[in-house]
Amino acid sequence: MIYDELGADYDRMINWEKRLERDLPLVLQLLDGAPGKKLVDMACGTGWYTTALRDAGWNSRGIDLSSTMIACAQERDPTGNFQQGSMLLPLAEQSDVIVCLGNSLAYIHNITDISLLATAWYESLVPGGYVLIQVVHLLPTEVKLLNGKEFSRTLAPTTGPFYTLTISRSSDKSVVAEDTLRCWSENDLMEELSKKGFTCQTFGSLNQEPLKNNSPDLVIRAVK
């Protein structure tokens, strides 16, 4: 898995200060009205959202499949609550909110697993609980994220709804890692979530703009 190879290098590609300054207030607005403050940051990666949400008053816990990413999160924030686990499995204890941000659902490749995940998340939430999902909506031909000059990230379409993520070290041109991601449509995700009983709203970005064909993100807020 790409994230076992990347570990702390993931954070070298993202300007977290900027991202959180821009996105955290928008995420908090989207979580307004949730039934309580218990929150799981699903597929938390290096856990910046888990930490930021805790600092904003949430009882947050980060879960990620990659033990490397969890180790990075715990090292960065020793008091944070992080745990290795799969987003396809129900939580041991119910939560008020599940967030799944930063295109993590793209690592789920088939609709059967999306259905499994929707069931698991429904079971894992208290009545009225919220799910907040953010995925890439418009498939970019190329996106480069550079922090300093050291790393680049490229998304290139392959066949069907899949695309390839390549992360390379620009200093010596050596490829660090490559993975296949899936671009999920509004219909796919809404159908599976609605089937399980969620009431869903979609947006074209975290700032709650309406979803359009050219929206960069697909944001879904689903209420149990």
Ligand SMILES: C[S@@+](CC[C@H](N)C(=O)[O-])C[C@H]1O[C@@H](n2cnc3c(N)ncnc32)[C@H](O)[C@@H]1O
């Ligand atoms: C693009 S990163 C996003 C991380 C973080 N949410 C963010 O916004 O930066 C995707 C994360 O999904 C995790 N992931 C992939 N498949 C997963 C699964 N089945 N269960 C839990 N985490 C998973 C990866 O390990 C990785 O840390």
